[in-house]
Amino acid sequence: MRIGVFTSGGDAPGMNACIRAVVRSALAAGHEVVGIRRGYRGLLEEDFHRDEDGDIRMKLRSVSDITRLGGTILHTSRSSDFRTEEGLKKAAEILRKYAIDALIPIGGDGTFHGAVALSRYWKGQIVGCPGTIDNDLLGTDFTIGFATAVQTAVDAVDKLRDTADAHERMFLIEVMGRHCGSIALYCAIASGAEIAAIPETPTRIDEIVRRLHAFTQRKKTSVMMIVAEGDEQGGALELQRQLQERSCPYEMRVLALGHLQRGGSPVFADRILAARLGDFAVQSISAGKTGVMAGDIGGRLALTPFGETYATHRQVAPEDLHLLEIMAT
Amino acid sequence: MRIGVFTSGGDAPGMNACIRAVVRSALAAGHEVVGIRRGYRGLLEEDFHRDEDGDIRMKLRSVSDITRLGGTILHTSRSSDFRTEEGLKKAAEILRKYAIDALIPIGGDGTFHGAVALSRYWKGQIVGCPGTIDNDLLGTDFTIGFATAVQTAVDAVDKLRDTADAHERMFLIEVMGRHCGSIALYCAIASGAEIAAIPETPTRIDEIVRRLHAFTQRKKTSVMMIVAEGDEQGGALELQRQLQERSCPYEMRVLALGHLQRGGSPVFADRILAARLGDFAVQSISAGKTGVMAGDIGGRLALTPFGETYATHRQVAPEDLHLLEIMAT
Amino acid sequence: MRIGVFTSGGDAPGMNACIRAVVRSALAAGHEVVGIRRGYRGLLEEDFHRDEDGDIRMKLRSVSDITRLGGTILHTSRSSDFRTEEGLKKAAEILRKYAIDALIPIGGDGTFHGAVALSRYWKGQIVGCPGTIDNDLLGTDFTIGFATAVQTAVDAVDKLRDTADAHERMFLIEVMGRHCGSIALYCAIASGAEIAAIPETPTRIDEIVRRLHAFTQRKKTSVMMIVAEGDEQGGALELQRQLQERSCPYEMRVLALGHLQRGGSPVFADRILAARLGDFAVQSISAGKTGVMAGDIGGRLALTPFGETYATHRQVAPEDLHLLEIMAT
Amino acid sequence: MRIGVFTSGGDAPGMNACIRAVVRSALAAGHEVVGIRRGYRGLLEEDFHRDEDGDIRMKLRSVSDITRLGGTILHTSRSSDFRTEEGLKKAAEILRKYAIDALIPIGGDGTFHGAVALSRYWKGQIVGCPGTIDNDLLGTDFTIGFATAVQTAVDAVDKLRDTADAHERMFLIEVMGRHCGSIALYCAIASGAEIAAIPETPTRIDEIVRRLHAFTQRKKTSVMMIVAEGDEQGGALELQRQLQERSCPYEMRVLALGHLQRGGSPVFADRILAARLGDFAVQSISAGKTGVMAGDIGGRLALTPFGETYATHRQVAPEDLHLLEIMAT
Numbered sequence A, B, C, D: 001m002r003i004g005v006f007t008s009g010g011d012a013p014g015m016n017a018c019i020r021a022v023v024r025s026a027l028a029a030g031h032e033v034v035g036i037r038r039g040y041r042g043l044l045e046e047d048f049h050r051d052e053d054g055d056i057r058m059k060l061r062s063v064s065d066i067t068r069l070g071g072t073i074l075h076t077s078r079s080s081d082f083r084t085e086e087g088l089k090k091a092a093e094i095l096r097k098y099a100i101d102a103l104i105p106i107g108g109d110g111t112f113h114g115a116v117a118l119s120r121y122w123k124g125q126i127v128g129c130p131g132t133i134d135n136d137l138l139g140t141d142f143t144i145g146f147a148t149a150v151q152t153a154v155d156a157v158d159k160l161r162d163t164a165d166a167h168e169r170m171f172l173i174e175v176m177g178r179h180c181g182s183i184a185l186y187c188a189i190a191s192g193a194e195i196a197a198i199p200e201t202p203t204r205i206d207e208i209v210r211r212l213h214a215f216t217q218r219k220k221t222s223v224m225m226i227v228a229e230g231d232e233q234g235g236a237l238e239l240q241r242q243l244q245e246r247s248c249p250y251e252m253r254v255l256a257l258g259h260l261q262r263g264g265s266p267v268f269a270d271r272i273l274a275a276r277l278g279d280f281a282v283q284s285i286s287a288g289k290t291g292v293m294a295g296d297i298g299g300r301l302a303l304t305p306f307g308e309t310y311a312t313h314r315q316v317a318p319e320d321l322h323l324l325e326i327m328a329t
Helices: A015-028 A039-044 A085-097 A110-120 A148-168 A182-190 A204-215 A236-245 A258-262 A268-286 A319-327 B015-028 B041-042 B083-097 B109-117 B146-167 B182-191 B206-219 B236-245 B260-263 B268-287 B318-328 C015-028 C037-046 C085-097 C107-119 C147-168 C180-189 C203-218 C238-244 C258-263 C268-286 C318-328 D016-027 D039-044 D085-097 D111-117 D147-167 D182-191 D206-216 D238-244 D259-263 D268-286 D318-328
Strands: A002-007 A034-035 A102-107 A126-129 A171-173 A195-197 A223-228 A252-256 A292-297 A298-305 B001-008 B032-035 B102-107 B125-132 B170-175 B195-197 B223-226 B253-254 B294-299 B300-307 C002-007 C032-035 C102-105 C125-130 C169-173 C196-199 C223-228 C252-256 C292-297 C299-307 D002-008 D033-034 D102-107 D125-130 D170-175 D195-197 D225-229 D252-256 D294-296 D300-305
Touching: A002 A015, A002 A039, A002 C107, A015 A034, A015 A268, A015 B318, A015 C292, A039 A085, A039 D238, A085 A110, A085 B083, A102 A110, A102 A268, A110 A126, A110 D238, A126 A268, A148 A171, A148 A182, A148 A223, A148 A252, A148 A258, A148 B268, A148 C258, A171 A182, A171 A236, A171 C037, A182 A195, A182 A223, A182 A258, A182 B268, A195 A319, A204 A236, A204 D300, A223 A236, A223 D002, A236 A252, A236 C037, A252 C258, A258 C252, A258 D039, A268 A292, A268 A298, A268 B146, A268 B182, A268 B318, A268 D102, A298 C223, A319 B015, A319 B268, A319 C002, B001 B015, B001 B041, B001 C203, B015 B032, B015 B102, B015 B268, B015 C125, B041 B083, B083 B109, B083 B182, B102 B109, B102 C032, B109 B125, B125 B268, B125 D300, B146 B182, B146 B223, B146 B253, B146 B260, B146 D252, B146 D259, B170 B182, B170 B236, B182 B223, B182 B318, B195 B318, B195 C015, B195 D300, B206 B223, B206 B236, B223 B236, B236 B253, B260 D147, B260 D252, B268 B300, B294 C258, C002 C015, C002 C037, C015 C032, C015 C102, C015 C268, C015 D318, C037 C085, C085 C107, C102 C107, C102 C268, C107 C125, C147 C169, C147 C223, C147 C252, C147 C258, C147 C268, C147 D268, C169 C180, C169 C238, C180 C196, C180 C223, C196 C318, C203 C238, C223 C238, C238 C252, C268 C292, C268 C299, C268 D147, C268 D182, C318 D016, C318 D268, D002 D016, D002 D039, D016 D033, D016 D102, D016 D268, D039 D085, D085 D111, D102 D111, D102 D268, D125 D268, D147 D170, D147 D182, D147 D225, D147 D252, D147 D259, D147 D268, D170 D182, D170 D238, D182 D225, D182 D318, D206 D225, D225 D238, D238 D252, D268 D294, D268 D300
Parallel strands: A002 A034, A002 A102, A102 A126, A126 A292, A171 A223, A171 A252, A195 A223, B001 B032, B001 B102, B102 B125, B125 B294, B170 B223, B170 B253, B195 B223, C002 C032, C002 C102, C102 C125, C125 C292, C169 C223, C169 C252, C196 C223, D002 D033, D002 D102, D102 D125, D125 D294, D170 D225, D170 D252, D195 D225
Antiparallel strands: A292 A298, B294 B300, C292 C299, D294 D300
């Protein structure tokens, strides 16, 4: 079989480890692999990864020593015009032209929406890998890139704690995750942050101000508040404004970590998850599966139909909310 | 209730996060907490953690901002004379003297052996938390400290890859784990190491030399071999000697990472696991449990009798061995 | 003699290493040291660092193991009302009340302005140490904290490069330094950034757009632009706006590193500079000096009158601009 | 002119940044650059860096984004047979064959010895750059790679401090530097280590034991001793043995950091030094210089004849010894 692999949507640390796993696992199983550059957009432009001699078939050597690299050697993009009927037909044609039997897209919900659309026009197999820092997909406990994003956020909070203590200040740190509060929640528990604002629970400014006053009474010299970018009250700047209005007792500073969370060498957990799911995706294709995402649920490998992975929002575990409350109060 | 908490045996990153969780969770539940310094040895010497005013009851403030610290604020020790009948009786007496109702020991198999012995002379509850980098306990997928130890090892391999490539050399990197190959296995998969030697599988020198010759043919410019300190063939120096004898085609260098793997700020996964298990240990004590270790199996909290946690060696998952083979060959 | 030490203004990594050096050097010379908390504001409030027994004299133990900590154990503040005549008189009185013979303020230009003002009302000796990430003082090649701030910025640019490459984007990264472009310049040279905008040289948008077009022709897949917060054209958001207006050929993203640059464990260069200058400040006081800042110029220790340290803006070395041009074009 | 650049001897972080600077500076000046792989050995084997199209002339693109990489893209080696008369003649011939006018070797004393030998048989210009972690060359305050090696060592000591404190132990940490104690001395001052053993000063075991007993009296819970691999009493294991014999009051552990110190992404100071010296080497060649090493002394660029750079051992600055004494006692 000839398997096409590509990365799409926002990049996530561990995508390279996943590409490497797909290539090594496929070659070990006797398949061929071609790397499609720049996601769906690159597919439409027939932009393939090529070796020095121009060959589009990836070798062991093509993925040598990329495990530790951030970003993606196949590059990525967010393509809007792919999902027209015309675009999908053209993509299907190109896949046939290059004799590609199966696809392994690595990305998030947008990527899987695209896969579902494509499968209306193309009959090859598609098994996806969850590559996004947001951890917002059902069908896997963690997405590839989430662990590194959380670690980056925790390292940042650790650093800011130093300067917050020195000045006796409060910091509002905005982390990524779109409509999902996972990064914020994990970051808050792990960093010992005092407050977290996430979209899955109501953010009550009055209640926060009340707690801040309690902190001043306990002579707390610094306060860290982690804000999910998708919090229903708004981002960190908006929350700062609202806290200011309600006479927040601490001098505040805001920092949005932004794209820092996407970069850097992946932590080992993302590398291992990427290896596991990349290998499992290849095995699933060998076993004839299609239209599914490879995931890890409670330590067991599992396949979930694309449609279910993004059908509803992931619920926050009540235990994690309990933990936040105990650890942060 | 009055709960005593202590750390014992080899220190592990995340022990402080666990102490903090125990204190915060216990205070939230209305219990008192006393910190016993230096493990069982400190218990025998009535060496308690004391606030500035001399009070042995720990406060929220006693564990303020310790989540990110390596080591253990309660210190630790490996006590040999604790487990005499005399020692155990004395320990029981001291626990009664200080009106301690329950104990939360944080440590590994030696610590839990001690707990079992102590329970013959003392009728309070004991619920342990798995604090060891070795990941060698049954009853939890991961022990507190393991993730940080693996990350430290992976970071080291990443660094050594640079210099190995520059000189076209092979490195044998010895990692910790005693009789357990978990750190070595995870480190090898995550770092893309070419070879791993672990106690759970036979290490065949001839086979390794054969693969090394294949590498030279593929013009591989560097080779990383991860050696578990407990490999049945010996440590990294011994393996280097044996490889040398069989005409290893690469110039070799050896590095034993040693105690580096115990130190440093814990990665977020260890902090969260520590928080979860520390809180769960307190809840389990409130619920009347005793003689058990708190663990996390497949994302679910679970209690396992002490005796079962160290009864047999942890098996390596066949999927992980498969992954190593695919990723490393 | 009794020496008072304090930190003031924005905190900088290495301040703790400097406090430690002052204490150790002073005790070795037979002096006493008292730590004033929260800068000039703490002085007015008689807020002294106290040992567990309430003693204000600092011991070796008071500064044990603080070298590696970010922030400042003495805390800091930016006091506006200190510099009234009333404030200065009160401060002088308090210094006499506590029998303080000499002061070692650790901070930046605001701190030294305060020292000059204070010396009109108080006759003790004052020898300052340059503690600021901005590197904007004359009389020393580098200020304490600058090296760590640059390293933090370079680490961030390295991370962003991953994600910029993956998406074929341009990043505008805003770094600190107030009116001084040192952090931006060093960060740009060290990170191999393509463009730097600093206040010391004219930032010409048209010229930048021209170069960006040349980059697209060379098929450069990512561009990093380092923006000093004090650039005469404005910060990173403003420059993004201007570039957008002139049809920048790259999709742009902005990140302001903000207070991340103040936090974290100091790099070794800051720790050593802090040790050297803290010790030198104590020696200078022993030698009867006053009204000066301790600095390191070309590897030699030097004292510079406070007034000269902030009299004019530091010039950017032409060699560094040449280097930027060669390395970045 | 056609300039050949190569790295030789032990690799050092920053070598890639230096290669990049040489290439960019030379191209900007209108020269050609060829990269010789694997040092003198590669020269003898006509092993040149080649672009995808086989061209040996390096382009801007050849050194794109390598600043942050450890190791050396040109690889390195320690060649013993280069320095025979035959080897030198052959090397000279090859240089003439490829029309190379000038060489920029990046390495340490062995590399410069080689350059001096080669210049007896070849009349091209040679200007070297100091690339070695050892900091053992006269003619420059710091060598490229030294800063990263010190930072790696300091990070390791910070980590070990956690576990040393937890167990109330002493660690002997062996660092690199061959006959030179620079890494050990800087690491000791920056990490707040209690003891340093360096070849430039007598290491007196009795005196050390006396101090250790004083530490126990002050109830110091951990002791860090930095040992230069070239200490005249031997390495860390030998010193442990001697301390054990004299009844060292602390339980001891040994860690040799070894090649960890050579790897990893270079810190900014090494990158900037590399850029500065690489550029200066090209300028010096343009100006007709030869037989000299480019260095930075007190912030000023300087050329030193090769023979002087390794003629005598670098002296340790008395101020640094004073600093160690004050900071460590």
